[in-house]
Amino acid sequence: MLEWLKEPELNFPGQLEHGGFEHGVCVGQIQAKAGLTQSTVSEYLSILQRAGFIEAKRVGQWTYYKRNEGAFEALSKLIQSNL
Amino acid sequence: MLEWLKEPELNFPGQLEHGGFEHGVCVGQIQAKAGLTQSTVSEYLSILQRAGFIEAKRVGQWTYYKRNEGAFEALSKLIQSNL
DNA sequence: CAAATATATCGACTTTTCCCGATATATCAA
């Protein structure tokens, strides 16, 4: 999912009908591509959000998720320095 | 364990009586510090070895493990580029 | 407000990982 969200336009063409990509991609799009149930995907995303790898923005009935690039940079640096 | 192995002299003083640090640190030293059973630690180390994070060298009845720094560098870069 | 839609949460079940004790293997010393 994290890799998919690097290129939302490429990986989630259906997102066009849901307000575009400004705020990210909504759960339904990710669910369809993942082939997992809605509940599973929703839980995954909330875990990734709590871990700081993605950000959520609720707009109306939709929740948009997008990557937080800073977190990946930080993880990479952490492995370099602490591990 | 991986962090411990960054500074073997500091974290495994007992290793001095086991041939020094040239080849790394032997399992018993790591086990004592980890507070886990011998079998658990041995399994961990072999997993880390298969994953490429540490290297093993058998000398007599001892197996010495030391870090493979390249693997950490590679992981850090992989997160930067692929994730 | 009621129905429809999108997402979140809950409880249960399955799969995987963690960790142990017992045992096997390898080496050394006598």
Place this chain on the structure above:
DNA sequence: TTGATATATCGGGAAAAGTCGATATATTTG
């Protein structure tokens, strides 16, 4: 060769993670 020591492997029970269906919550539309 025998006993002692260090490590590895195996089988199993406990803990955690993955996944689901059912249901709850929030929002929009009529």
